[in-house]
Amino acid sequence: MKRNIGAKTIINPLPVFIIATYDENGVPNAMNAAWGTQCDNDKVFLLLGSHKTTDNLKLKKAFTLAFATPETMRISDYFGLESGRRANKIEKEGVHVHKASKVDAPIIDEYPLTLECEVVEMQEVEGDFRIVGQVVNTVADESILGDGGNIDLGKLRPISYDSSAKAYRVLGDIVGNAFHDGASIKNK
DSSP states (O other): OOOOOOSOOOOOOEEOEEEEEEOTTSOEEEEEEOSEEEEETTEEEEEEOSOHHHHHHHHHOEEEEEEOOGGGHHHHHHHHHSOTTTOOHHHHHTOOEEEOSSSSSEEETTOSEEEEEEEEEEEEETTEEEEEEEEEEEEEOGGGBOGGGOBOHHHHOOEEEETTTTEEEEOOOOOSOTTTTTHHHHTO
């Protein structure tokens, strides 16, 4: 039996992204953001409030987007708890950064998968920022690569934010083959 439980937006998975930027003085910053997705073959979409990160995005027009994992969950959660306007989160947490090779943004070494992105669109709508980033490079630890040098999500084990339980969940198991498993119904 089904029942009405009210207006609850439960759309999952919500990837846990760590967005890293430089400020006007070249100081790196990172924030945790779950409101984002892929919006084309080579673009990402983010919805962010007003943050140190959005200030940096306006200035530098570049960012990196790393994928949180169970191993980086604690630092990822911290990056969402403290404001970059009040603390140097990179320094406080003690993570290691280096400059991305294709954009003016930092890469946090502790994360196994990072996308280097250029801001191609940034719109402010009712105090929130809608950002489209063009992926110009992908940096991956060899430990998460599978056949043919592709990213293996089973090895990466990205976490997602469960907005219903206010928890993090692991993603990774393959349960079917896209563009294949439904063919038997299509061909009936």
